[in-house]
Amino acid sequence: MEIIYCKKWWFPRKKSIEIFNEETARNNHLSGEDYTVVLKQNDMVSYVVEMAKNDVFVHFMNDNEVNYITYAFHKENDKLFLNAAYYHSYEAEKEIELMVFGFKQNGELYMEKRDLLSGEIEEREAVVDVSCNWEDFPKFGDYSRLLILERKKIV
Secondary structure, rough: OOOEEEEEOOOOOOEEEEEEHHHHHHOOOOOOOEEEEEEEEEEEEEEEEEEEEOEEEEEEEOOOOOOOEEEEEEEEOOEEEEEEEEEEEEEEOOOEEEEEEEEOOOEEEEEEEEEEEOOOEEEEEEOOOOHHEEEEEEOOOOOOHHHHHOOOOOO
């Protein structure tokens, strides 16, 4: 997998803004400064990981290099908690539906489904096991645990 470090990923143009060398990205990681990791497979962007001081955003990209799932983690000490997941549905590269899942550490779950064509919104709430929402804050260069799409319950 090819790794590109940069300041930001420009989603509409599908390109990196201000490419960093590995040393600059490592220094940003260690000092808690923002940076972005673009992970490519077969010359296609598969993941975009935005590292920020207190939050990490993981964007799962489809075959058209369009973001179809985003995981939002919040940093708590040296751990990350997956507090939101966004699922985007497209038709001819136009977003038509957005599903949002908001998680609290006590297991409360808020779900919202938005039809972006009709404007219709469905909402639900539940209580779920969020033990699989925790991850260790990654060491520099090792983002593999953040790229797990299907999070499994800890046994």
